């Protein structure tokens with residue numbers, strides 16, 4: 001086996017994946033070779049079995065915590081018994097992100113938003129979502145989506161967004177039926193009240209944005225009126241935040257009539273773009289998710305599809 005490995009090692013070390021045999025092919029060749037047992041391969045060279053990576057992801061955020069309407073878990077599996085060395089983490093899975101995964105020789109993409117959500121009837125080259133699936137399969141790249149399971153957990157996406165502020169202990173707006181300390185959205189009191197103006201600056205600083213959109217609560221002055229309670233929902237917060245009594249809503253996006261409903265009741269609103277309200281968590285995940293032999297890379301090309309002009 002070691003002799004066989006030494007023969008293919010130059011291929012494994014080749015930097016240009018497209019000009020050499022793909023690693024997935026080499027792994028498949030290794031498995032097919034009668035004398036080869038994967039566990040005998042030098043540690044770190046062959047990466048981590050995909051099944052083990054999925055188990056670690058499940059430990060971090062059990063998929064049963066995801067909302068019932070969601071589509072989470074392993075969405076694309078190019079081969080049985082896949083092995084992973086490089087993981088690319090993104091909020092949205094675009095064709096540019098798949099190209100980035102290829103450049104980084106990733107065998108797994110963790111796409112926070114599911115790249116397959118509504119049922120698809122065919123997988124052709126005519127639609128970008130279908131091309132992504134074929135490109136991933138052709139290049140041996142698996143795709144996993146955690147989505148709302150990452151929203152629910154302690155220290156997940158919502159808690160990352162809350163950390164824009166110094167707060168007392170937060171609680172979920174929609175608690176999980178089995179564990180009330182986790183769930184959708186967050187509500188908390190600030191350690192010390194701040195003006196809306198200060199809250200806006202804190203959010204911009206935390207997310208790394210030069211601009212956010214705000215709705216000022218009826219009869220409130222951003223410079224003098226104080227914010228004591230905040231309701232947070234990463235992504236699209238309209239349904240989770242509806243009816244919550246708080247001085248401030250912080251979310252990525254809300255419909256006009258939902259913002260109107262909130263502001264007319266005296267609640268101010270900060271909107272910071274759907275995916276910008278989620279993306280910063282990826283760096284926290286990179287720090288949290290330590291698996292020996294696994295290299296976690298945060299996408300550089302993934303970005304919100306709206307910008308300021």
Ligand SMILES: [Zn+2]
Pocket residue numbers: 113234235236274275278
């Ligand atoms: Zn989202």
